[in-house]
Amino acid sequence: MVRADLPVASEKRRIRHALAFAALSALCFAGCGREQPAPKPQTSGARPAAKAPAPSVTISGDDRAAGLLNWTPPVVDLQPDKLDAAKREAAKAAKEQRWYADAQSAIPLYLAVLKIAPDDAAARDGLKRSLAGLLKSGQAILARTDEDEQALAQAHEIAAVARTVDPAAPETILYLTQVDLADRLLQLNQQGESDLQASRLGEATDGALRKFRAVLALRPQQPRAMQGMAAVESALIRRAEGAAERGEFGAARYWLKLAAAVRPGSATIADAQARVQATRAMLVARWHDEGIAALAKPFDGLALARRKLADVLRIAEPGDAAAADLRERIELAAHYGLFRPGQAFTDALRDGGRGPQMVVVPHGGFRMGAKDNEPGSTKAEKPSHYVRFERGFAMSRSEVTVAEFRRFMQTGVHRARAERRGHSIVYDERSGNFVRRSGVDWQSDYVGNPAADDAPVLHVSHGDAEAYTEWLTRQSGHRYRLPSEAEFEYAVRAGNDGAWPWGEGRPPAGSGNLTGSLDRSPSGRNWSNAFAGYGDGHWGPAPAGGRPNVYGLYDLAGNVSEWTADCWHEGYRRAPSDGRAWINPGCRTRVIRGGSWASSPAQTRSAWRMSASRDITNARLGFRVVRDL
Template sequence: LKPTVSAARAAPPTAFRIACLRSVTCSSLLLSSALLLACGRGEAPPVDAAPAAEGSGSGAVEAEAAPPPEAAPIPRSPWRPMVLIVPPEARESLLQQARDAEQRGQLYGSEPPGALDLYLALAGAEPPMPGAEEGVQRVLSRLAAQFEDERRAGLLESARLRADVLDVLRPEEAAEREARLQEARRALALVEEGRERELAGKWLAPRGGSAVAAYREALAQVPGFGPAKAALAGLEAKLLARAEEARAKQDFAAAEEALRRASRVGVDPAAVQDARAALARERAERARQALLAAGEAMDRLDLPGAAQRIAEAREADPQALGLDEAVKRLAMVRRYGHFQPGQVFSDAMAGGGEGPRMVVIPHGRFLMGAAEGEPGARDNERPQREVVFERGFALAVHEVTVEEFAAFVAATGYRTVAERRGRSTVYDERSGAMVELRGAHWRRGYLGRAAAGPRDPVLHVAFEDAAAYADWLAARTGQRYRLPSEAEFEYALRAGERAPWPWGRSVPARAPGNLTGDGDVSPQGRRWGRPIRGWSDGHWGPAPVGSFPAEGFGTRDLIGNVSEWVEDCWHDSYRRAPPDGRAWVNPGCGERVVRGGSWASTQEQARSAFRLQVPATLTTARIGFRVARDL
C-alpha cells in the first residue's frame, strides 16, 4: 500500500471545517502509507526538525537579528493539516511521536508530520485519543506566543506563517491577528523613516521630525518593538561613544552635551549614569591636578599662571572640591602676596638679623581729607576724595627706633643730614620752644643732649635719611621697602573711622597716643599752653615705641608720639592727586609732607586729615618715620 498525503493537503478548508464538528480537531483524517508501515513494525518513525522556512521557532528573536523593515504587504501561505489515518494499534506510538515533536519545537507541517498534525489526527480518531486535544491546544498557544514574539521582533514573514496556521484552527481571532500584523508593518515603516533621519543627522531634532521621534512612534504602535528598541539603543551607543571620545580629549563640555543627548534617548539610563560617573571622576581629577598647579603658581607668586590653572579647573569641574578656596586664595595673593590682613611679620636680612616688625594693612577704600565743616580743617586738606587700595600693603608696627637706625648706620657708615650739618632742632624746656642746637643728631633725644634710648623713636632725621634707611632695608631683605604714601598713612590712621579724629569725636577715657594732654607735666613742672582736655598720656617728649594700645589695623603710635615723613611731595590741595593711594611725587621737589601727631601736637593737629608742609632737609625732635613695604 502506498497512499500519499498530497491529495489530502489540497483539500479545501471548507471541507476540512465541515469534518471537524466535534471539536477543533477532525475525525476524518487518513494515515499516510509511510506511517502505517512504521506502525505495523511497532516502532515510531524518527521525526526531524521542521525546515526553517516552515517556522519551527523557539521564541522571540534578538532585535539585532531583525531584517530590514518592509512596508509592503506580507504574502500569505495558506496552511492545511496533513491527512493521517490512525490505526488503533499505533495510537500510543503516535501520541509519543507528537509529544517528542512538540518537545523539539517541530510544531507543524513537515515530513514526518509535526506535533500539531499528529495531535489533530489522534484527537479526530474514534474514539479520540486522551491527551490529544490538550496537545492541540498547547501547540496552538505556543504558536500564538511565537506569533506575538516574532511580531514584536519585527520578523513579520515568520509571524505571518504562524498566523496562517492559527487562522485555520482559531479563525475567530484572525481579524485581531491581522490588525496586529498591520500595526507591526506601520512600526517597521516608522523605523525605516527613523533610520533615514538618523543618516541625515536629525537624531534628536527637530521636534517631531527626529529619528528618536520616529523610533518612539514605532514603539507606541507596537510596545516593545524590537527594531525600534535596537535603533534607539544604537543611537544611544553612538552618543555614548561621542562622549567617551570627547572625554579622552578632555573636551568636557562636548562630553557633557553628548551625555545629555544620550539621556534624552532614554534606553539605558544605567549606562548613561555610568558614563556620567566616569566623566565626573575624570573632570574631578583634572580639576584636582589644575588646582595643585594653581597652588604651586601662587607659591611662586605667578599670578597669571595661577589664574590660568584655576580657569582650567573651573572648566574641568565647576563644582571641584577646593575651587572656591583657590579662587579666594588667588584674590588674597593678588592683594597680599603670601600674607593675610592683620598678619605681623619680619623679613630676614642678608648677613643675619631681621627687619622691623610689619603689619599687613587690608585693601579697601576710604575718603581722604577733611570733610566740609570739619573744625580746624584747612584748604590744603581738600577736596575730600575717595582713594581705593586694590592691594594691601605692609606698614611698620611702630616708628623706626634708635636701635634699628643704628644697625643701618653700622652696616653702611651712613652720616645723616644733621650730622653733616652739625645741628638739629630740639625742645628747649626753659623757654618751652623748639630751638636749634649744635651737636644734636639721631643718637640724641628730644632735648638734644642726652643719649636716646634704644627703643625710642629715632629723631633728628631728614627726609633723605629716612629714604636711605628704607633703601638699605630693601637691599638687605630683597623686598620693596619704602616710605609710606600720604594716603596710606591716613588710611591706616583712620582704620575705618570717618570722624575728624582717629579715636572718634569725643576724647577717650584712656589716652590712645602721645599728644599734648592737660594731664602732662614736664620734668620741670611745665604744662602745655593749649592742651587736650581730659587727656593724660604720661609722657613729656617721645615715649618708647609701642607704649600705647594697638590701633585699628594693628599699628602703634600713628595717633601720636612723633610726626612722620611720608613719600609725597607737598601739594597745596588734592586736585589731580592719584586715586589709587600712590605717593604723589614730582622730581626734585624740595618740600615733603609730614603726617600724624607728635608728643607736642594739639588736638587740632591730631586730626586724621592734618598734614604739614616741611622742607625735605628739616631735622627736628618732633619728626621721625616708619617704613612701608609692597606685598
C-alpha cells in the first residue's frame, strides 16, 4: 500500500521514471529522421513551447521532471470581497472540466478562496468535487498509457495536482499507485524493446522475454507487451528462417521449437514451419538450377554440377524430383552437352508490320534485392530473397523506340497522358534542372525537341506503356506485357550478383549511357555526382541499342529508367518468389527500375528501385516489353 506522504524509495523511483520519460521525449524530438506531427493542444498549465525555426530543433536542459512531481497553483489575484464571484467562476470552470491549467480554472480558484476563507464549506465541497473530476479524467488518460507514452506525462501532471490538493485522499493514493504501475510497465516494456533491438531475446537467459512476461504478470493482455512477445516470437522465427536459408535445417528446427514456447498455440508457428519447408524446396530448386547452369561452363562445369548435386542430396527429402532431374541432366551433359537460350525473334503484326525484336532469357533463379551491407542501398530493396522462374521469357532487346510507339499511336486507339495533359518534364540546359514544359509529349526528346525514330520513347506514363503492350497482344496473338521488377533485375544482373550490372567498382568502358565525370552537356555542364573517370559521349538518351549484356539485352544498365508492372511496396517481405509482378488491384503507385542517363551511381545499382505515380511522365523514363513463351 502507498502511504499518503509517499515513501522515499517510491518517490525516487517516480523521479527516475519521470527523468527517463523526459529524456526519451527529448531524444525523440532531437533525433527523429521523419517530420513529426504537430503536438495536440495541452490541457495542463504548462506554457506552450515556442515554435522552433525549421529545419532544426535545439534541445536545452530539461527541467520538466520536477513538474511531473510538483505542481504550483497558478497565481489568482483575489480580493476578499470577490469570493462569491470566484466561487461562481470556479463552479463554471468545473462544469466545463477546466480543472487546473490557469488562474481561471476550478482548482486554483477554489484554493485561492480557501486561502482567504479556510472554513468556506462551499469552496471545500467544490474543491473536493473538482479533485474527483480531475482524477476521473486522469483515469481516462491512464487507460491510454499502454499505447501512448505522452499520456503518461499527462497522468503524472494530474498526479502532481492531486498530490498538492489532497495527498491523503484515498482516491489520490489509488491514482498515484496506478501511475506507479504505469511507470513500471513503461520501464519494463522499454527494457524489453531495447533487449529485442539488441537481439537479447532471453530464450535461455535474461532478455526481452523476461521483461515482457513481467509486464503481463502485472497486467495480463497488456497490448504493448503482447506485441513484444509476438516480436520475440518473430525474431526466433527469423533465426529459424535464416538457418534454413543457409541450409542448416537442424538449427532451424531448434529455433522453431523455442519460438513455439513463446506463445503456445500461435498460428504463426505452423506458417513458419511451412516457410522453412518452402525454403528447403527453394534451396533444392536453386542448387538444382545452379548445377544446370554449371554444366555450361567449358572446363570444371561438370565437377561443379556434381558438387551442387551433393548439396541437393544433403537437404532434399528422399525421392525428391529435382535431385533426380539434376542427376539425370549431369549424366546427359557428360555425353551430349546443353543447348543455350538466347535466340532473337520478332512477331508478325496483323497490320503487316513487325513487333519489337525480342530475346529469349533463360529460366533459372537468382538472389533479388540488395545485400545487407551494400553501399547506397535502402530498406525498400530488402530483404534479399531467392526468386526462381519456372519458365523462360522473352524481353525486348532494347527500350521501345519512338518509331515503334508511333505505329501504335497512329491507330488512334489511345491518347497518351502527356498529350492529353499538354506538358511533361524536360531537361533545361540553361538552368541545368528538370522543368515542366508545355507542348511536350511522346514525340519529344529529353529537351522537348522532336525525337529521332531510333530514340527510346520518353514522356510516357505507366498507362501509356500498358496500352502499348495490350495493342501488341491484339496485333500478334501472343501475350505482351511490362516486365515484373523481378524479371527486370534478373535480366539486369544476367548472372552477376555484384552491386552494379557489371559487378563491382567503376563501370568498364562501354557499360552503357551512364552519368560519367567525363560527360559534358552542350553548354559544357558536367555531373556533380557521377562515376569517376567514365564517359560515354552522350548527354541525354542515346539511340536504343548499345552494348548487349550476356543475355543479349541492351541498355538495362542506363540510357533511360523503365516502368515495370509491379505496384510499389516498401520492401520484399511476402514478395512473390516465382518472379510474378506483385500487384494490388487499383494501385496508383508503380515501380521504376534501371538507371538512366541522368541517374546517380547509387541509382544505377542492379537492386535500385523507385516508386512513382503511374501518371508521371518525364525525360528520363521509358519502357520495354516482355512476351510470355
